[in-house]
Amino acid sequence: MDIEKRVISIIAEQAMLEPSDVTLDSSLEDLGIDSLGLVEAIFAIEEAFDINVPFNANEPSESDFDISSVRSIMDGIQRLIKEQS
């Protein structure tokens, strides 16, 4: 499965939606994912892609990982896979 499908499936599961309801432009807020859901989604991403995501819930905007949309999360994952492989 490609990265896009896997990320969408992780986020859809967290949001309790069908993957078809999640688009690359959706924000986590749009999808109804709260702070706890976000931390859980990041954990699932780390497990799925075997990467460490630098994310501190106290300063999400300063973490070196952009969570503003599904697309930005996907880009971040691709970068981390490259950096950490």
Add this chain to the structure above:
Amino acid sequence: MKRVVITGAGTINALGGDVPSTLEAMREGRCGIGPLEFRDVERLSIRIGGQVKGYDAEAAFNRQQLSLYDRVTQFTLIAAREAIGQSGLEFSGELAARAGVILGNSGGGMTTLDENYRSVYEDGKNRVHPFVVPKLMNNAAASHVSMEFNLKGPSFTVSTACASSNHAMAQAFQMVHGGLAPVMVTGGSESMLCFGGVKAWEGLRVMSKDACRPFSANRNGMVQGEGAGIFVFEDYEHARARGAEIMAEVIGHAMSSDAADIVMPSKQGAARAIAGAMQDARVNPEDVGYINAHGTGTAANDKTESAAVADVFGAHADNLMMSSTKSMHGHLIGGTGAVELLACIMALRDGIIAPTIGYQEPDPECALDVVPNVAREAKVEVALSNAFAFGGLNAVLALRRFA
């Protein structure tokens, strides 16, 4: 109703092995947070904490005791010895039968749990030491205090995460206030600074990698501490009759539940507990000069707590001082309210307000006088101590200067 006074205090924490050294460190704004030292620490991403260092367990306990006491029980007993020693009380006869011990903690014997899981899961051993259960159970510390000091009255352990020791001390206050016991030993302790303990916290992504900076705009999370704070709460008439030295008076408390979210704090829940404690103590907002904040250094707590205080105190919020000593000793989770009560006693008795250290940038969402970086002299009549736990369980204590 009986008046309740504090006639003994004891502690061990990252700032010191007793009350005088801890208060001295708070006066000097010293930081007890540093690199963690224990097995497998290199596998953690969070490697700092308010760890008790240079601690010699064998100087305080014999071999037989050590086989039964987890680190959290050891800390509790060390603090209890200091507190009860200071009070000058000896428990026998009727006093022993009525006096009890109510303590708070969240994790129980976490080091024991960690070591023994490692032994059976990682090392593949199929046998554990026979005392694993009595060492790790949450009430072990309270039970050992009752045994060492012959306390035979109402005794139990309260576990409400970060508010455990405030809930415990509120219960002990009620016992003495209501005449159920002339003396209660109370407070709390915690020792989660082991690989499994810190690893669990790491998962939540709320821990700071560099420092605990409560109320500072650049704060980036909490830092864990360990240790114990123990107090002797005594009926004022009982204390006076025996000529005991009185450190401060406990005048009220309130507890509330947010009933909202398992981790996010609520302004309303915190405000209800703060206002409730003042109502119970029959004091007006303008009587309060100092608040020992919950002040964890997380983005969420500090702004919520500041907003709750601003709501409850109105214009007086700008006149009172509110500091978080977690910046120095770290967050002792279930023991934190107990160690922080020492800062309230110092404010009331000695007229010295412990600072919030590590404060670097004002945050408009935390626009109160947080006593940044340097201790201050001030005469305080009434002090509050806040604790707001995960799970939305809040407990606030109110104390008055004893004159």
